Amino acid sequence: MTTNAQPQLRADNIDEVLKAMTLEEKAKLLVGGANNFFGANAVVGGEADLVAGAAGTSPAIPRLGIPATVLTDGPAGVRINPTRRGTDKTYYATAFPIGSCLASTWNTELVGKVGEAIGNETKEYRCDVILGPGMNLHRNPLCGRNFEYYSEDPLLTGKIAAAYINGVQSQGAGVSAKHFAVNSQETDRTSVDERLSQRAARELYLRGFEIAVRESNPWTIMASYNKINGEFSMGNHDLLTKILRDDWGYKGIVMTDWIGIREGLPTTREVQAGNDLMEPGQPAQVEEIIKGVKEGKLDIKDVDRNVRRMLEYIVKTPSFHKYPASNAPDFKAHAAITRQSACEGIVLLKNNGTLPWKGGIKTVALFGENSYDFLSGGTGSGCVHPPYVVDMLQGLENAGIKSSETLTDIYRKYIAYARVKFQAERHPAKWYQTEMMGQQKYPEISLSPIAIDKEVRTADAAIITIGRQAGEGVDRDIDTEFNLIPEERALITDICNTFHAAGKPVIVIINSGSVIETASWSQYPDAILCAWQPGIEGGNSIADLLTGKVNPSGKLTMTWPIAATDHASTKNFPGQIDFYTFKEMAGNKRPIAGHTYTNHEEDIYVGYRYFDTFQKNVAYPFGFGLSYTTFEYSKPKCYQYIHKNDGVVIQITIKNTGSVAGKEVVQVYVEAPKGRLEKPAQELKAFAKTRELQPGESQILTMTIPVRDLASFDEANSQWITEAGTYTFRIGASSRDIRATVSLALKEYTEKTSNALAPQQKLKLLTQ
Numbered sequence: 001m002t003t004n005a006q007p008q009l010r011a012d013n014i015d016e017v018l019k020a021m022t023l024e025e026k027a028k029l030l031v032g033g034a035n036n037f038f039g040a041n042a043v044v045g046g047e048a049d050l051v052a053g054a055a056g057t058s059p060a061i062p063r064l065g066i067p068a069t070v071l072t073d074g075p076a077g078v079r080i081n082p083t084r085r086g087t088d089k090t091y092y093a094t095a096f097p098i099g100s101c102l103a104s105t106w107n108t109e110l111v112g113k114v115g116e117a118i119g120n121e122t123k124e125y126r127c128d129v130i131l132g133p134g135m136n137l138h139r140n141p142l143c144g145r146n147f148e149y150y151s152e153d154p155l156l157t158g159k160i161a162a163a164y165i166n167g168v169q170s171q172g173a174g175v176s177a178k179h180f181a182v183n184s185q186e187t188d189r190t191s192v193d194e195r196l197s198q199r200a201a202r203e204l205y206l207r208g209f210e211i212a213v214r215e216s217n218p219w220t221i222m223a224s225y226n227k228i229n230g231e232f233s234m235g236n237h238d239l240l241t242k243i244l245r246d247d248w249g250y251k252g253i254v255m256t257d258w259i260g261i262r263e264g265l266p267t268t269r270e271v272q273a274g275n276d277l278m279e280p281g282q283p284a285q286v287e288e289i290i291k292g293v294k295e296g297k298l299d300i301k302d303v304d305r306n307v308r309r310m311l312e313y314i315v316k317t318p319s320f321h322k323y324p325a326s327n328a329p330d331f332k333a334h335a336a337i338t339r340q341s342a343c344e345g346i347v348l349l350k351n352n353g354t355l356p357w358k359g360g361i362k363t364v365a366l367f368g369e370n371s372y373d374f375l376s377g378g379t380g381s382g383c384v385h386p387p388y389v390v391d392m393l394q395g396l397e398n399a400g401i402k403s404s405e406t407l408t409d410i411y412r413k414y415i416a417y418a419r420v421k422f423q424a425e426r427h428p429a430k431w432y433q434t435e436m437m438g439q440q441k442y443p444e445i446s447l448s449p450i451a452i453d454k455e456v457r458t459a460d461a462a463i464i465t466i467g468r469q470a471g472e473g474v475d476r477d478i479d480t481e482f483n484l485i486p487e488e489r490a491l492i493t494d495i496c497n498t499f500h501a502a503g504k505p506v507i508v509i510i511n512s513g514s515v516i517e518t519a520s521w522s523q524y525p526d527a528i529l530c531a532w533q534p535g536i537e538g539g540n541s542i543a544d545l546l547t548g549k550v551n552p553s554g555k556l557t558m559t560w561p562i563a564a565t566d567h568a569s570t571k572n573f574p575g576q577i578d579f580y581t582f583k584e585m586a587g588n589k590r591p592i593a594g595h596t597y598t599n600h601e602e603d604i605y606v607g608y609r610y611f612d613t614f615q616k617n618v619a620y621p622f623g624f625g626l627s628y629t630t631f632e633y634s635k636p637k638c639y640q641y642i643h644k645n646d647g648v649v650i651q652i653t654i655k656n657t658g659s660v661a662g663k664e665v666v667q668v669y670v671e672a673p674k675g676r677l678e679k680p681a682q683e684l685k686a687f688a689k690t691r692e693l694q695p696g697e698s699q700i701l702t703m704t705i706p707v708r709d710l711a712s713f714d715e716a717n718s719q720w721i722t723e724a725g726t727y728t729f730r731i732g733a734s735s736r737d738i739r740a741t742v743s744l745a746l747k748e749y750t751e752k753t754s755n756a757l758a759p760q761q762k763l764k765l766l767t768q
């Protein structure tokens, strides 16, 4: 019932509700609610217990029929507390494959299905928004959160994110595309100033978000903690209004990352900049907004604009529609989609012909502690509490393959001991090293030659799982997390020597969310499978691939360098230390180095854009991944499709020339003509994945590249420009395996943008 005094919110009376709101109510609506993520209780609104373990809420205003909405992490599944006080009922959620694994499928349709399943669990657990996808670029392999993110390439990031978002939102739940923007390091993430050229920002770090906004209209976007060229993202008018809304036409809400009040950034400035929801809110922020308006420092129009956006968001949510959440998602259906998507995201890096296993492999010696404590996902806010994880042991057993009982006994006992030891010795500052923050990684143990010798006598093959864990709050260490530790090296060489001497194969499974060093040891095993952190069905997915039930079709979405330091960003990762603060830790004051800024000297030369332009050797190139079959690429056709988007159409026929069925990921790299602006040697501009092709079967793939997508960012004129000239379309199976090329002359195309995010200091760039 609507009365003039107290209208009740509906999708068609937002103006009326806005008019009826007091200044206090408006301010309240902009300041987010509960924060039980950090264990604290409600600070505004009292909605903390709506969904235990959810990251936050937007406040309710019952007088006007405005419900609270619930925001939960994300992105690999619903992160809520698995148990609740006063009930035996459990609230486990499916851990889906992590971002890097999902992207490695290069299959937008499949990622859409994963999105649908995640959207469904979000709703069934009485949440409104999942805080994902994570869309930051893999600028450097050491970033602790790379596992949550998709790629070093913005086109792939944007397309995969759009598929995920469309999937989630098709269920009537929302997403929060994060972290907007340039949040490619964890070190000092809340204070660091990311200094970069407007071109690198537009072409790389913002581009994925732009694609996602244009192709999937996310309900919400999360502003990152860091600064960009001197201004916090959360209070950055250039970023949140000029680029996001004026240039890209974004209509949803922006929320802050989880920090509440922050030093040096008034809430009023965040409101002005176009930040609609402060998370997690603090009462003082409500007061600040009210005071700002009363004192004339904050225009009520800015407040009204943001409140309107909040109301537009709220009327879309399950909470508004009083969706009867079941708290019982369909785990069986979601396990199936997890298993399938992991199978397509796992990348076969090496195979000397040993895979797939035929019937000859009946018993396998499983080495490596993560074979028995398989890592389904990463740590921090990106972790999920799943009901189970299928480890390697279980996965092989389900496929009818036996494992060594002695090794199972050794590793199980070790893991039980390591878990206790780890928690007992945990440094108090390492908040992310608890089970509530995700599965932990325990140090690998050595095995004596006698133990290995015993196994070779009974096993038909050996598997060594090399595990790596990483997550929010810290970047990765080169020596212990990127490189192999001595125990792991010894395992690989000793097992390969012993098993090869007996004519038996060795397969290494990489169970890591991020890139690791491979160049120094990849010659030893017969096959290497990068399984990432593939979700709860991990062991089953890997067994499907080992046994040939599924043919691998995943391809890398980032370059695997020979050394971690090979990336051009190394010089400025994680940035410049120029202050020290003292923090109280375990009773002592310890100096903490502060990275106040990170210069993006490498500019647009991130990932393969650097390795390919400067012709550097790599361990595995961007786009690489093996199959059990072979594919033939036909001579491509290319023509320009003249309509309002002026697309370039590439058509190619892919034929399965091998003996088993399989899917191929076809990538189109574009080499631009020499023009006024410098260009990388090549850039990914389109991709497509075939359906499963039977031996001898072909499929015609048609890919359209809007001329706009070929443009570079011209800072001098604040515009996108596709310079006139001949463009070469290089079509291949990876960035270094080009199978066919075709060229086309194009006319100049330009598109004006706002002049935003100009650097405050002169930046020294790689090519200057």
Ligand code: BGC
Binding pocket: 037, 055, 073, 074, 131, 178, 257, 258, 381, 472
């Ligand atoms: C993370 C976000 C997360 C939020 C809520 C922050 O610390 O950076 O990714 O969504 O916490 O848990």
